[in-house]
Amino acid sequence: MRYDSVIIGGGLSGLVCGLRLVQAGKRCAIISSGQSALHFSSGSFDLLSALPDGEAVTSPVEGVKVLAEQNEEHPYVKMGVERFAALAAEAVATLQGAGVEVEGDVAKNHYRLTPMGTLKPTWLTLSGYVRSESAEALPYKSVLLLNAEGFLDFYAQFISDELRKTGTTCRICNFNLPALEIIRNNPTEMRSANIARIFDNEQAVEALSQIISREAGECEAVLLPAFLGIERGDVLARLQERCGRTIRVVATLPPSVPGVRTQIALRKAFERAGGVYMLGDTALGFEESEGRITKIYTQNHGNIAIEADDFVLATGSYFSQGLVAKREGVVEPLFGSDVCQSESRGEWYERDLFTAQPFEKFGVRSDASLRILRGGKAVENLYVIGAGLAGFNPVKEGCGAGVSMLSAVYVSDNILKK
Amino acid sequence: MIVKENSKNNFEQCIKCTVCTVYCPVAAVNPLYPGPKQAGPDGERLRLKRPEFYDEALKYCLNCKRCEVACPSNVRIGDIIQTARINHSKSKPGLREFTLANTDLVGSVATLAAPVVNATVGLKPVKAIMDKVVGIDHRRIFPKYSQGTFEGWMRKQRKAQSTFEKQVAYFHGCYVNYNNPPLGQAFVRVMNALGYGVQLLDKEKCCGVALISNGFIKQARRQAEVNVRSIRTAVLEKQLPVLATSSTCTFTLRDEYPHLLGVDNHDVRDEVELAVRYIYRLVQQGAKLPFKADAPKIRVAYHTPCHMEKLGWSSYSIELLKMIPSVEVTVLNSQCCGIAGTYGFKKENYETSQAIGEGLFRQIEASGCDYVVTDCETCKWQIEMSTSKRVLHPLEVLAQAL
Numbered sequence: 001m002r003y004d005s006v007i008i009g010g011g012l013s014g015l016v017c018g019l020r021l022v023q024a025g026k027r028c029a030i031i032s033s034g035q036s037a038l039h040f041s042s043g044s045f046d047l048l049s050a051l052p053d054g055e056a057v058t059s060p061v062e063g064v065k066v067l068a069e070q071n072e073e074h075p076y077v078k079m080g081v082e083r084f085a086a087l088a089a090e091a092v093a094t095l096q097g098a099g100v101e102v103e104g105d106v107a108k109n110h111y112r113l114t115p116m117g118t119l120k121p122t123w124l125t126l127s128g129y130v131r132s133e134s135a136e137a138l139p140y141k142s143v144l145l146l147n148a149e150g151f152l153d154f155y156a157q158f159i160s161d162e163l164r165k166t167g168t169t170c171r172i173c174n175f176n177l178p179a180l181e182i183i184r185n186n187p188t189e190m191r192s193a194n195i196a197r198i199f200d201n202e203q204a205v206e207a208l209s210q211i212i213s214r215e216a217g218e219c220e221a222v223l224l225p226a227f228l229g230i231e232r233g234d235v236l237a238r239l240q241e242r243c244g245r246t247i248r249v250v251a252t253l254p255p256s257v258p259g260v261r262t263q264i265a266l267r268k269a270f271e272r273a274g275g276v277y278m279l280g281d282t283a284l285g286f287e288e289s290e291g292r293i294t295k296i297y298t299q300n301h302g303n304i305a306i307e308a309d310d311f312v313l314a315t316g317s318y319f320s321q322g323l324v325a326k327r328e329g330v331v332e333p334l335f336g337s338d339v340c341q342s343e344s345r346g347e348w349y350e351r352d353l354f355t356a357q358p359f360e361k362f363g364v365r366s367d368a369s370l371r372i373l374r375g376g377k378a379v380e381n382l383y384v385i386g387a388g389l390a391g392f393n394p395v396k397e398g399c400g401a402g403v404s405m406l407s408a409v410y411v412s413d414n415i416l417k418k
Numbered sequence: 419m420i421v422k423e424n425s426k427n428n429f430e431q432c433i434k435c436t437v438c439t440v441y442c443p444v445a446a447v448n449p450l451y452p453g454p455k456q457a458g459p460d461g462e463r464l465r466l467k468r469p470e471f472y473d474e475a476l477k478y479c480l481n482c483k484r485c486e487v488a489c490p491s492n493v494r495i496g497d498i499i500q501t502a503r504i505n506h507s508k509s510k511p512g513l514r515e516f517t518l519a520n521t522d523l524v525g526s527v528a529t530l531a532a533p534v535v536n537a538t539v540g541l542k543p544v545k546a547i548m549d550k551v552v553g554i555d556h557r558r559i560f561p562k563y564s565q566g567t568f569e570g571w572m573r574k575q576r577k578a579q580s581t582f583e584k585q586v587a588y589f590h591g592c593y594v595n596y597n598n599p600p601l602g603q604a605f606v607r608v609m610n611a612l613g614y615g616v617q618l619l620d621k622e623k624c625c626g627v628a629l630i631s632n633g634f635i636k637q638a639r640r641q642a643e644v645n646v647r648s649i650r651t652a653v654l655e656k657q658l659p660v661l662a663t664s665s666t667c668t669f670t671l672r673d674e675y676p677h678l679l680g681v682d683n684h685d686v687r688d689e690v691e692l693a694v695r696y697i698y699r700l701v702q703q704g705a706k707l708p709f710k711a712d713a714p715k716i717r718v719a720y721h722t723p724c725h726m727e728k729l730g731w732s733s734y735s736i737e738l739l740k741m742i743p744s745v746e747v748t749v750l751n752s753q754c755c756g757i758a759g760t761y762g763f764k765k766e767n768y769e770t771s772q773a774i775g776e777g778l779f780r781q782i783e784a785s786g787c788d789y790v791v792t793d794c795e796t797c798k799w800q801i802e803m804s805t806s807k808r809v810l811h812p813l814e815v816l817a818q819a820l
Contacts, residue, residue: 001702001733034490035437182449188456189449193440231777255436271749279752280487281730300730302688304699320490 002307003027003276005415006296008283008334009314009322011036012401013386015266016094017312017408022273023097024416029306030275031298033282037319037387041259042251043226044112044131045102045405047088047123048076049398052356060123060402061085061107073340073391075403078368079410091405092124098269099233100262101127111135115155115251117162121398126258128236130223130248137166140220140246146212147225148195149174150184153253154225171219175211179204192227196257199229209242221246227257283334286311292380293335310381310415313337313364313372314408317387323362330362335382338365338373340390356396363390369414370407383411427466432459432493438485443754444478447773451478454485457502458495465502472506478770479503480758481631482724497677504635504678511633514552518760519632522624522641525596528563536562555768559803561597561795568599572618575606582615586696587652589645589662589671592624593795604817605663605693611820612697612705619648619660625667628760630678642681645671653689660686661693663813665793666759668692669725692793694812698734701741713744713819718810719787721778721801722752723794735793735812742819750781750790757800772804779804791815 005021007014010032021028048060052070057063064084068077076084088106095102104110104124111119111132119138125131132138143163147156160170179198183190198204216222226249228235240247249258267277281300286293295305313335315322324333325348330341341362342348348359364372364384371378385407387400394400438454439445445453452461457476464471476499485495517524528535538544539560549556568590572579579585586609594602606616623645626638649671652658662668671690675681683690701707718739722732732752739747756774761767782790782805790801790809798809 001737034492035441035488036490039435039437039440185449186452188460189439189445189451189453191436191439194445197446255440260440268751276733278730278733280728282492298730304695 001029001301001304003029004308005029005310005312006031006306006308007312007314008296009033009316009320009386010267010277010279011314011316011320011386011404012038012266013316013404013408014312014314015263015270016091016405017314017385017412018275019094019098019266019270019273020090020409020412021415022270022275024412026416028275029278029308030270031278031281031283031306033315033320034280036263037316038259038263039256040254041256041262042112042114042122043126043129043249043256043258044122045104045124045401046121046394046398047106047109047402049109049121050396052393052397054396056121057398058109058121059107060088060109071391075370075389075392075407076399078366078370078391079406083410084406087406087409088123088402090409091402094405094409095124095266099265103127103131113138113159113250115159115253117155117159119166123402126262128249129226129258130221130250138163138168140168142169142219143171144216144219144222145170145172146215146222147172147174148180148227149176150180150187150190151192151195151225151227152187152190153192154250159223159250173215175208175215177204177207191255192225192252192257193230193255193260195227196230199227199235200231205235205238206242209239212239212243212245212247216243216245221248223248223250225250225252227252230257230260233261286335288379291377293382310383310418312411312415313382313384313388314386315388317363320387322388323364325359330359332364332388335372335374335379337384338376339363340365356393360393360395361391363392364388365390370411383414385411427462428494429459429462429498431491433491434460435490437488437490438493438495441484441488443482443484443756443774444480444770448478448770450475452476454479454495454499458485458498459493462498462502465506469506472502474507474509476503477507477509478767480754480761482754482758483728484724484754487727494677500630500678503633504630507633509633514554514764515632515634517552518554518763519628519634520624521592521596521628525563525592526567529565529567529596532563532565536560549765553765554763555765557768558763559799561593561799563596564599566599568595568602569618571599571603572616576617579606579610579615579617582610582613584613585615585617585656585658587619587656587658587660588616589619589622589625589649589660589667589690591662591664591667591795593664598795601663601811601814604811604814605661607817607820608697608707608813609693611708612700617658619645620651621648625670626679627666627670627674630670630674631759631761635679639679639681642675642679646675646681646683646686649683649686649690653686659696660690661696662690663693663793663811664795665692665723665726665729665731666796669729692729692731692734694734694738694793695731697816698738701738707741707816707820709743709819713742715744715746716788716815717746717748717786718789718791718815719748719750719782719785721750721755721782721790721792721797723792723797724754724758726793727752732793735791738812739791739815742815744819745815748785748787750778750785753778755797755800757796759796762796762800771800775800775804782807789815
């Protein structure tokens with residue numbers, strides 16, 4: 001099989017890169033070993049929330065300038081601080097072009113409500129999620145927190161307790177529907193995705209709107225777990241219209257229904273534009289010639305190689321086994337890329353669990369174009385994007401989704417420029 | 419081939435991420451099914467401790483393997499569930515299971531009196547009896563049996579086929595043999611056009627997929643051993659690749675044999691493949707398919723069967739279809755049609771089966787295609803029964819265009 005570009009890894013980064021390549025007319029395939037981390041999405045995409053020294057960032061576009069002074073190996077710095085805002089704008093355009101509606105500003109972080117009830121800075125949030133412009137409190141003085149009876153992946157009491165501390169009074173109410181009775185027979189399947197399917201049905205939406213109207217009373221906003229429809233994206237709008245109220249959703253524990261919908265929307269847009277998405281397949285080996293990768297081999301395609309002009313590694317970090325921690329060191333298992341890591345295993349961790357952990361910054365070494373280094377030398381047509389990149393701490397710096405999308409845009413541009 | 423086996427207990431690779439539960443077609447419509455995570459890796463932990471923890475609700479799993487395709491940690495969820503059924507299920511297969519599972523035996527009897535059988539199983543009173551007494555849903559339409567088998571036709575072809583210098587062996591499966599010999603004939607036509615003669619295996623038994631799902635494990639294993647022996651003769655002694663036209667037979671021969679039945683096939687597995695993959699490779703290596711210039715234009719929508727999704731091979735069928743100048747191809751979103759072999763025939767599964775397929779049926783009707791194309795015979799039955807479209811195999815479309 002022959003393509004112009006082949007991306008290994010079908011998560012946020014791989015899909016954004018693939019989407020931009022197919023939209024520019026490239027024949028492109030994505031090989032994905034199972035579903036991606038978008039299934040655990042918080043509903044928000046972080047760009048830059050804090051600097052390596054711990055200082056909070058309110059404006060990512062300003063913060064990245066200081067970041068350049070603190071860590072010149074950071075992917076944002078390698079891609080060029082001056083290109084940061086443009087790359088971010090492209091990433092937003094790509095999401096929105098695929099029908100993923102997001103709100104946010106590269107010049108000013110807003111705040112998302114975590115499933116634990118705390119407020120955290122972020123860049124983009126999917127429409128419909130509760131968000132605040134302030135780090136201190138929600139924009140509502142009183143809310144009704146509505147949960148489905150028996151849904152255990154949502155901790156209403158935690159959220160209520162935290163909100164109360166910030167001056168928002170919160171009333172909790174559990175609701176029931178006949179369709180919920182049926183899935184409750186099976187407590188292990190009482191999960192967000194299965195509940196969401198109930199609301200693909202208009203009758204259930206109507207019933208929920210009646211419950212909301214009955215229970216909401218004087219509260220300023222109604223908050224619901226993010227489980228409103230898997231196929232349908234208009235349930236929240238419909239409820240607001242029926243009830244004439246402000247209704248917002250709050251992230252649940254995985255699986256993340258809006259995350260699943262985002263994954264599906266991006267994949268569909270990629271396929272509609274002519275891309276080939278191979279799910280459940282794993283790249284196992286490759287051939288190279290004169291400093292170039294010529295073909296790769298996968299588990300499913302066996303002796304039929306997949307050839308391309310350019311290859312992009314978007315296999316992520318430890319979770320998706322894009323990086324594997326072995327006794328001798330951390331390796332990138334497919335191409336044996338150079339991996340940036342501490343000298344000895346003893347330096348992988350800090351004793352305090354809550355400080356920045358060195359292993360989080362480990363990743364694949366690359367040159368200024370994000371071409372992968374092997375044996376210290378850049379491979380001419382092999383790029384790395386997303387969580388597998390070296391030099392950043394997605395948790396402490398709040399920059400995981402940003403690095404994934406900006407590096408995807410950057411590399412797709414580099415490929416298209418050739 | 420298993421990529422990453424971090425433990426001898428594969429279920430230990432499960433990190434409890436819940437992704438599989440989103441993609442289970444059964445859990446989405448049937449609340450009696452505990453879902454892939456609970457039925458698979460979570461339940462396995464308990465069953466290892468005490469077999470009494472086995473839950474008979476695992477019978478609702480239709481073995482589509484979509485959980486495995488979705489799993490980011492390479493957990494063989496479907497295999498874990500099927501193995502648990504094999505090892506622990508107390509329910510004994512009855513007459514219905516026997517009839518549905520023995521596609522070989524029933525087929526060989528039915529083809530002898532095909533017109534009578536076809537007419538009889540379509541009669542209302544017969545359907546009522548099958549429903550009430552046997553438990554086969556009365557709304558189900560049975561596949562028609564053919565007069566005379568594909569093997570019978572092939573025996574008359576032997577001489578003509580042997581004139582080709584290059585040869586392949588063909589695992590035709592029960593469906594081609596008893597229900598649809600013209601599909602096998604289409605395959606032979608396409609191979610002949612590429613310069614290859616087709617021969618049968620020394621001895622072919624039903625691949626056994628229906629035996630496995632209906633609980634006849636010993637018989638499935640015996641048949642698997644016969645098939646693997648015949649495949650070895652073809653591959654190792656005669657140096658012939660073994661091609662098949664059914665995605666489920668292919669998947670069973672390659673992967674279910676070692677994973678579920680413990681029948682070793684590692685020395686020949688890679689030589690067993692779908693005809694579309696083999697043909698795709700020939701074309702890539704320069705072989706030319708002589709397409710007619712005046713073939714009527716048709717619009718087809720390709721449906722990816724679950725086991726094709728698991729094999730990861732739908733691109734071969736889709737790419738071959740795209741090569742045909744007279745054919746316009748659209749690809750349907752990959753989702754289960756709901757029949758899963760004999761599953762949808764059972765009275766207690768009928769509603770589930772149709773509910774699972776509903777989204778697919780809607781997609782098909784909205785696609786504006788002339789035909790649906792797919793590599794699986796039971797998907798064909800389900801789609802033809804549940805939509806207004808006729809269903810063809812990629813090789814039938816290819817053969818028609820030659």
